[in-house]
Amino acid sequence: xxxxxxxxxxxxxxxxxxxxxxxxxxxxxxxxxxxxxxxxxxxxxxxxxxxxxxxxxxxxxxxxxxxxxxxxxxxxxxxxxxxxxxxxxxxxxxxxxxxxxxxxxxxxxxxxx
Amino acid sequence: xxxxxxxxxxxxxxxxxxxxxxxxxxxxxxxxxxxxxxxxxxxxxxxxxxxxxxxxxxxxxxxxxxxxxxxxxxxxxxxxxxxxxxxxxxxxxxxxxxxxxxxxxxxxxxxxx
Numbered sequence: 001x002x003x004x005x006x007x008x009x010x011x012x013x014x015x016x017x018x019x020x021x022x023x024x025x026x027x028x029x030x031x032x033x034x035x036x037x038x039x040x041x042x043x044x045x046x047x048x049x050x051x052x053x054x055x056x057x058x059x060x061x062x063x064x065x066x067x068x069x070x071x072x073x074x075x076x077x078x079x080x081x082x083x084x085x086x087x088x089x090x091x092x093x094x095x096x097x098x099x100x101x102x103x104x105x106x107x108x109x110x111x112x113x
Numbered sequence: 114x115x116x117x118x119x120x121x122x123x124x125x126x127x128x129x130x131x132x133x134x135x136x137x138x139x140x141x142x143x144x145x146x147x148x149x150x151x152x153x154x155x156x157x158x159x160x161x162x163x164x165x166x167x168x169x170x171x172x173x174x175x176x177x178x179x180x181x182x183x184x185x186x187x188x189x190x191x192x193x194x195x196x197x198x199x200x201x202x203x204x205x206x207x208x209x210x211x212x213x214x215x216x217x218x219x220x221x222x223x224x225x226x
Contacts, residue, residue, distance in 0.1 A: 032212050043203050043217030044156070087155070091212060099144050099163045101205070101215060102172070105155035 004088045009108040018075040020107055022088030025069045031090040033064060033071050038085045038106070047073065049091070083111045116140065119204050119218035126198075126225050134189045134221045136204035142216070143209030145187035149173060150201040150220075159202075162187055163209070191223065198225045 005023040012018040024033065034049040048055055048062045050071070055062040061074040075082055087106040117138040126132045136145065144163050148156040148171075158171030162181040176195025181187055187206075191198045201222050207215040 034214070036215075041220070043205070043220050044215075045217065046214035049212070049214070085155075099161060099209075100158070100169075100171070101144075101146055101161065101207070102158050103148070103156040 004090060004104055006086070006088055006104065006107045008105065009110065011110045011112060012075075012078045013112050014080060015077050018078045018082070018109065018111075020073040020075075020086050020088075020109065021070065022072070023070045024088070024090055027068050027090060028092065031092050033062065033068075034089050034091050035060070035062065035073050036087045036089070036103070037082075038087070039081075040084070044087065044103075047086070078109075078111045080111050080113060083109055085109070117204060117206050117216050117218040119202075119221050121221060122219065124221055124223045126223070128225055129193045130225075131193055132191050132198075132223065132225075134191065134202055134204075134223070136187045136189065136218060138185055138187075138206040138216075140206060140208075140216065141184070142206035143184070144207050145181065146205040146207075146215070147171075147177070147179065147187070147189045148203040148205065150203060156203060159189065198223060 032051050035047040036044040038044040048060050050062045063072045085106040085108050087103045120135045146161045147159040157173050159177050160179040162168040165184050168179050178190045201220050203220045204218045205215045207213045
């Protein structure tokens with residue numbers, strides 16, 4: 001399975017943009033890039049996903065490098081409620097391993113007031 | 114309301130006892146998952162099920178067992194063979210097919226004394 005690499009932790013200030021990086025140098029052509037986040041003492045929640053083009057939704061934006069070996073989750077204006085662990089994972093919709101869903105350690109985002 | 118429910122939220126057991134954690138979903142999802150999370154760590158996959166009456170071992174299945182007799186239910190039994198059972202347990206479900214998002218329950222915090 002293709003792996004992702006994320007920094008263990010990052011800090012941001014409230015009201016400022018946050019760029020959370022993810023490296024996936026062994027990504028295959030059919031892998032989608034998914035992001036989830038986990039607030040303290042809660043289960044993870046889906047944030048966004050993409051394949052090749054940049055994606056936007058109400059929670060965040062996803063910028064995908066042209067070679068797809070890295071991506072960046074962008075929170076345009078961080079709030080204290082965005083403090084969470086952010087997970088970047090790869091999902092291959094084809095093949096027998098389609099249903100397996102594995103997470104790494106993610107990035108712990110701290111937002112300072 | 115549709116969702117995925119884990120119960121109880123907190124569970125205490127004596128060492129050497131088996132304990133079963135409940136996970137129920139009314140989202141009509143085909144796939145269900147169990148994860149374990151230790152303090153400061155990411156999610157580790159215990160078992161997953163693609164369809165009723167079928168399940169596969171994840172990365173840390175030893176000392177755990179599951180069943181999938183009904184589509185909406187995927188209970189996890191932590192057996193006495195699990196050497197370090199105290200942890201936060203998360204259940205998730207997602208629709209079958211290709212590129213769908215997973216929905217997580219709120220977790221069960223198991224403490225074995």
